[in-house]
Amino acid sequence: MSYKTILVSLNEVGRIAESVAAAVTLARETGAHVSGLYVIPAVQVYPSVGFEAAPQVFEGNRTFFKDNAERVKQAFEEAMRRESLPHDFHQIDARTPVIADEVVAAGRSADLVVVSATNPDEITGVERDFVEQVVMALGRPVIVLPYQGDAALSLGEIVVGWDGGREAARAAFDALPLLKKASKVRIVRIDPQKDPSLRGSVAGADLAETLSRHGVKAEAQGYPTDGLDEGQALMRCAEDSGAGLIVMGAYGHSRLAEFIFGGATRFVLTRMARPVLMSH
Incomplete structure (x- = not known):
């Protein structure tokens, strides 16, 4: 592809x-x-x-x-x-x-x-x-x-937000041509410790393994929110690593639910500081 x-x-x-x-x-x-x-x-x-x-x-x-x-x-x-x-x-x-x-x-x-x-x-x-x-x-x-700043797009390091859902899966594989160009790809699961089914495993390791078969230099990691919104935590992870692109699924919940209750997509769209690849 x-x-x-x-x-x-x-x-x-x-x-x-x-x-x-x-x-x-x-x-x-x-x-x-x-x-x-x-x-x-x-x-x-x-x-x-x-x-x-x-x-x-x-x-x-x-x-x-x-x-x-x-x-x-x-x-x-x-x-x-x-x-x-x-x-x-x-x-x-x-x-x-x-x-x-x-x-x-x-x-x-x-x-x-x-x-x-x-x-x-x-x-x-x-x-x-x-x-x-x-x-x-x-x-x-x-x-x-982003609507402000230089909005520079870099493929040196890419952060992929991963929750195992449909939209996240779509985004990860839609981004495959860019992931293959990156020197490092981080598969990031926000607050994996909150999901009992993930205990004893590395969240996102299965996706990292699949992507590696495509030649993607991927590694999986959990990332705690420390009380932050999931979208804010994902952006902070990208900032900490110096990533030039975030990949994420968009609107895993309805837009109305995100408007009322908040959500990662809504937060990222309103406060993004670097390019984001989204798929729905």
């Missing part, structure tokens, strides 16, 4: 440099073709309220993305040509105001999709829940870049 087509979403205009840099790193490591995707959303139409006869039309997002289209295309293509990477650029005039819908539709034909998180403190024109929509609906692995 290898990645042959990587799609990078370019609508977070303020994070173009970081998004393109991540795509370049991935393409160099895997030899994949890179497709840049830029969506011009349709105007937003709001129903009329009160005594107003006509609906309200908001064109601000459409205008903003139209005005920045040429700059985004130029930044993407210059970076690809500079690195001599096979690439193409697609600008889509969307049928709806929802950018995520077009990214999902295009991304289902790719091996891997790269997106940037949306800064909750800024209005960027991209939906606030853009990443959640893409991860939940896409059916492909998604690398999410």
